[in-house]
Amino acid sequence: MRVDEEALDQETSIAEVREAVKRFAAPEGGVVTALNGVSLKVREREFVTLLGPSGCGKTTLLRAISGFEELDAGEVRIAGEPMGGVPPHLRPVNTVFQNYALFPHLSVGDNVGYGLDVAGVARTERNTRVGETLERLDLGGYERRRPDQLSGGQRQRVALARAIINQPKLLLLDEPLSALDRNLRKAMQLELKALQHDLGICFVFVTHDQEEALTMSDRVAVLNGGRIEHVAAPETHYYRPATRFVAEFIGDGALFPGRIEGSAEEPMLVTADGLRFAVAPGMAVGEAATLLLRPEQLGAPPESPDGSLGVVEARLEQSVFLGASHQFVCRMANGAIITAAPTGGGAEKLSGVAYGETVRLAYRRDQTHLIPEAGDGT
Amino acid sequence: MARRGDTRRLAFLLAPASVFLGTCFIGPLAVMMLYSFLEPGLYGGVEWNFYHWNYGRILGWADGEWEEFDAVYVQIFLRSARLALTNVAITLIICYPAALWVSGLPARWRTLVVFLITLPFFVSLVVRLFAWVLILRPSGFLNSSLLGLGLISEPIDIIFTETAVLIGMAYILLPFMFLPIYASVEKLDRSLLEASADLGASPLQTFFRVTLRLTLPGIAAGAVLVFIPSLGNFIVPDILGGAKVLMIGNLVEQQFLSARNWPFGAALSVMIMIVMFAAIVLYLRAIGRQEEVSP
Amino acid sequence: MKRSWVRRLLGLHGMLFLIFVYAPIVMVVVLSFNANPINMMIWSGFTVDWYWSILGYPTQLNEQTLYVESTDQLLAAVKNSLIVAVSTTTISTVLGTMTALALYRYRFRAQRFYQGLLYMPMVMPDIVLGIALLVFFVGVGVSLGVISIIIGHCTFLISYVFVVVSARLAGMDDTLEQASADLGANEWVTFRRITLPLILPGVIGGALLAFIISMDDLVITYFIAGVDSTTLPVFIYGMLRRGVKPEINAIATLMLTLSFIIATLGLYLRRRS
Numbered sequence: 001m002r003v004d005e006e007a008l009d010q011e012t013s014i015a016e017v018r019e020a021v022k023r024f025a026a027p028e029g030g031v032v033t034a035l036n037g038v039s040l041k042v043r044e045r046e047f048v049t050l051l052g053p054s055g056c057g058k059t060t061l062l063r064a065i066s067g068f069e070e071l072d073a074g075e076v077r078i079a080g081e082p083m084g085g086v087p088p089h090l091r092p093v094n095t096v097f098q099n100y101a102l103f104p105h106l107s108v109g110d111n112v113g114y115g116l117d118v119a120g121v122a123r124t125e126r127n128t129r130v131g132e133t134l135e136r137l138d139l140g141g142y143e144r145r146r147p148d149q150l151s152g153g154q155r156q157r158v159a160l161a162r163a164i165i166n167q168p169k170l171l172l173l174d175e176p177l178s179a180l181d182r183n184l185r186k187a188m189q190l191e192l193k194a195l196q197h198d199l200g201i202c203f204v205f206v207t208h209d210q211e212e213a214l215t216m217s218d219r220v221a222v223l224n225g226g227r228i229e230h231v232a233a234p235e236t237h238y239y240r241p242a243t244r245f246v247a248e249f250i251g252d253g254a255l256f257p258g259r260i261e262g263s264a265e266e267p268m269l270v271t272a273d274g275l276r277f278a279v280a281p282g283m284a285v286g287e288a289a290t291l292l293l294r295p296e297q298l299g300a301p302p303e304s305p306d307g308s309l310g311v312v313e314a315r316l317e318q319s320v321f322l323g324a325s326h327q328f329v330c331r332m333a334n335g336a337i338i339t340a341a342p343t344g345g346g347a348e349k350l351s352g353v354a355y356g357e358t359v360r361l362a363y364r365r366d367q368t369h370l371i372p373e374a375g376d377g378t
Numbered sequence: 379m380a381r382r383g384d385t386r387r388l389a390f391l392l393a394p395a396s397v398f399l400g401t402c403f404i405g406p407l408a409v410m411m412l413y414s415f416l417e418p419g420l421y422g423g424v425e426w427n428f429y430h431w432n433y434g435r436i437l438g439w440a441d442g443e444w445e446e447f448d449a450v451y452v453q454i455f456l457r458s459a460r461l462a463l464t465n466v467a468i469t470l471i472i473c474y475p476a477a478l479w480v481s482g483l484p485a486r487w488r489t490l491v492v493f494l495i496t497l498p499f500f501v502s503l504v505v506r507l508f509a510w511v512l513i514l515r516p517s518g519f520l521n522s523s524l525l526g527l528g529l530i531s532e533p534i535d536i537i538f539t540e541t542a543v544l545i546g547m548a549y550i551l552l553p554f555m556f557l558p559i560y561a562s563v564e565k566l567d568r569s570l571l572e573a574s575a576d577l578g579a580s581p582l583q584t585f586f587r588v589t590l591r592l593t594l595p596g597i598a599a600g601a602v603l604v605f606i607p608s609l610g611n612f613i614v615p616d617i618l619g620g621a622k623v624l625m626i627g628n629l630v631e632q633q634f635l636s637a638r639n640w641p642f643g644a645a646l647s648v649m650i651m652i653v654m655f656a657a658i659v660l661y662l663r664a665i666g667r668q669e670e671v672s673p
Numbered sequence: 674m675k676r677s678w679v680r681r682l683l684g685l686h687g688m689l690f691l692i693f694v695y696a697p698i699v700m701v702v703v704l705s706f707n708a709n710p711i712n713m714m715i716w717s718g719f720t721v722d723w724y725w726s727i728l729g730y731p732t733q734l735n736e737q738t739l740y741v742e743s744t745d746q747l748l749a750a751v752k753n754s755l756i757v758a759v760s761t762t763t764i765s766t767v768l769g770t771m772t773a774l775a776l777y778r779y780r781f782r783a784q785r786f787y788q789g790l791l792y793m794p795m796v797m798p799d800i801v802l803g804i805a806l807l808v809f810f811v812g813v814g815v816s817l818g819v820i821s822i823i824i825g826h827c828t829f830l831i832s833y834v835f836v837v838v839s840a841r842l843a844g845m846d847d848t849l850e851q852a853s854a855d856l857g858a859n860e861w862v863t864f865r866r867i868t869l870p871l872i873l874p875g876v877i878g879g880a881l882l883a884f885i886i887s888m889d890d891l892v893i894t895y896f897i898a899g900v901d902s903t904t905l906p907v908f909i910y911g912m913l914r915r916g917v918k919p920e921i922n923a924i925a926t927l928m929l930t931l932s933f934i935i936a937t938l939g940l941y942l943r944r945r946s
Contacts (some may be wrong), residue, residue: 018633042488066576068572089575089577089579089584090578093576097569097573099569101569101570101572101574102575104592105586114579114587115576117580118577118583118587162577163577165575166578309434386864387860388781391775392771392772394771395835398768402806402825405809406802406806406808407811409805409808410801410804410805410808413808473690474687479686480687490749491687493940494691497937498695498698500885500889500890500935500936502888502929502932503700503889504925505909505925505928506698508695508701508917508925509698509925511917512700512701512704512713512917513700517712517713518714519714535904549697581679603796606796606798607798610798611800613892613910630800631800634804635898640808643804643922644804646807647804
């Protein structure tokens with residue numbers, strides 16, 4: 001488990017989870033460990049995403065922060081205050097639920113004003129604030145409508161309005177966009193990002209969609225099997241993934257586990273079945289590592305490649321035209337699939353190649369990224 | 379959507395039950411209503427003239443003598459209504475928390491517990507009321523235990539009081555309140571409760587603002603299903619109330635089997651039916667309004 | 674997050690609820706084995722004599738009672754109850770199922786009316802239905818006996834079967850019938866080979882329900898039974914009016930055992946589907 005902790009002061013962290021452990025009884029018997037020692041610090045005003053496949057613990061972590069799950073070990077602090085034993089209705093956090101959870105028996109206005117009503121805010125002030133919040137989310141005038149009269153996107157915004165009107169210290173969003181269709185989803189991603197920026201509230205967002213995570217976040221925490229793999233900015237995860245899991249989960253690419261051989265200045269990564277890749281210096285000879293090659297790093301080599309390029313041979317299997325890119329799916333000698341998606345004019349050279357023919361693919365040696373583990377997390 | 383052969387098929391399927399219910403259900407009710415307007419004969423039986431004084435008697439005026447107003451029947455009606463409403467309240471208080479408890483049990487237990495709750499109600503009325511006689515009578519279980527424990531020095535008089543009748547009616551009608559409420563509680567979307575807590579409502583506030591409001595349809599259904607049989611009940615007041623607690627049901631039974639005044643008995647029955655229809659209409663109206671509120 | 678004291682309180686309420694529901698029944702069963710012929714509440718030892726007694730065998734205990742209920746009458750009542758229950762179950766299951774199929778399959782204008790009509794007997798207070806039937810039978814000239822009881826029971830049992838079978842139909846995947854038709858089966862074959870097997874648990878459930886309700890019915894039967902044709906519940910009611918006797922415990926225990934068995938059977942069948 002690796003945590004990116006540089007320069008996070010206690011003062012600016014709005015929420016903190018320390019060594020959280022949560023176990024559930026599995027329906028068939030036995031115990032499932034949803035959180036296995038998770039630690040995370042979240043700063044004010046930042047947009048953090050919890051990303052991972054289903055079952056990785058991201059929703060459990062979110063619910064531990066909001067108070068709907070009590071931890072078996074570890075603690076949650078919000079604005080420095082420990083939250084052990086504090087029930088959800090007393091925590092300064094609000095949640096946007098995956099199914100929106102709009103009260104069917106209340107109007108939109110009453111839904112949005114619910115938190116204020118419960119807190120005892122007077123009706124006139126409540127109405128004003130409800131009106132403002134609805135306006136802000138483009139739902140001006142919708143006070144009297146009922147949830148079942150709204151579209152999916154509108155309901156989503158009512159859920160948002162209902163949460164932010166209470167000015168929580170932290171807003172938790174549990175896969176709020178997963179029920180929307182693709183175009184609406186993309187539009188909402190941008191809207192949410194803008195909203196978060198305007199409001200200045202810290203958002204903790206849960207999703208399994210890595211594109212979504214990369215689009216919206218300041219930092220992304222990648223979770224797997226109840227542990228945090230790595231917390232970092234989206235670019236870091238994409239260009240310099242810290243673990244094999246992150247490299248596989250985020251973006252496309254080919255991974256080659258092996259050992260460093262050769263010299264310190266011009267190292268080679270050699271796989272168990274003998275493939276050799278020129279890589280950038282930085283790791284000691286003899287160490288185990290995994291090489292990541294993303295499609296956009298690979299293209300057709302120039303006539304006489306120099307030492308700054310690494311070159312590999314593969315057999316072209318398929319060429320896929322995706323509009324914005326042209327992908328060439330190739331198979332290497334050991335059977336591994338490697339995909340090239342060259343930018344610029346590189347695509348033309350490769351598009352003339354027939355299926356089954358051998359091609360040579362080149363990449364810039366100094367742009368290779370090595371993950372310091374090989375195989376299964378050694 | 380129906381094709382020509384369909385109408386014949388439909389008629390075939392529907393006819394037997396329709397004919398049967400038409401003659402043996404609607405028919406009897408119609409005849410009963412007819413009787414309620416007939417004059418009772420001197421020695422039982424009826425005279426075939428239009429006689430609206432059966433209803434008059436119920437309302438308080440006997441046989442055309444305007445001066446003598448006797449509200450006895452109105453009082454009996456009111457007492458029956460009062461006991462029926464009290465019964466609704468009692469069963470509601472007993473069943474609502476029970477329904478909440480069952481819905482919070484792990485899934486495997488729930489069906490079993492619901493089955494266990496409804497099982498005793500497949501046992502005949504007589505047997506269950508008999509058990510309560512054994513419990514409530516002066517030499518019965520309750521008094522024996524209390525005397526034995528030294529908590530009282532003389533047997534308490536419970537049987538043949540309204541309390542006994544209420545206990546009996548509540549016991550008999552429990553599942554009619556429990557099942558609709560339970561169905562309603564089951565359907566409750568748990569994430570709504572979480573949302574309410576998330577927005578700052580304490581558990582008590584969440585209960586009143588969300589849970590109770592959304593389970594009202596179940597409560598309304600239960601109330602109607604308990605009120606109507608309670609109103610027209612005669613077995614419970616008979617066995618547990620003796621002659622001392624007279625409800626409409628007892629009155630009707632007397633008119634038919636002892637007093638042999640069938641028209642009057644029929645008129646009383648028609649009044650019960652009117653109250654029943656009123657309750658159902660009120661219920662449907664209330665549900666209709668709820669439909670606009672919740673999906 | 675558990676508001677544990679609330680859960681515990683609810684749990685306590687639940688336990689008390691179950692105790693309230695079962696205590697009277699348990700008491701009756703226990704007392705049916707109590708060898709004390711005078712004061713039921715004092716335990717004098719275990720005996721099955723009351724059971725022998727109701728079957729007509731003289732026992733040590735009932736020599737001390739003032740009079741013995743006639744076993745012949747009891748057995749006649751049981752016989753009548755069974756005849757009525759079997760007949761009325763058969764009739765009402767067939768009619769109820771047919772009506773459920775009709776209302777499920779076809780949309781027609783009078784549909785709402787029919788549903789209302791079918792729900793009415795279940796909601797109506799027993800006494801109203803009982804005396805309406807009495808008045809009707811007497812007026813039309815049907816003599817009060819087993820036949821009148823059967824007719825009377827059918828009036829409301831059709832509704833119960835209808836409700837149970839309708840629920841089963843509503844939960845059925847109707848594309849199955851369409852698939853059957855698509856594969857060439859006509860209506861009758863589709864019904865016999867697809868629909869009926871699928872709704873059979875519901876039909877049987879409805880039949881069992883009707884059987885139990887018929888066996889247990891007191892109020893309506895009370896009014897429309899003739900002098901010679903009592904059913905078991907009415908017979909016990911009569912016994913009760915004449916005073917509490919230990920034998921009643923034994924009869925009651927037997928009755929409730931039968932009811933429990935049938936109800937459990939019904940649940941088992943529904944579980945299997």
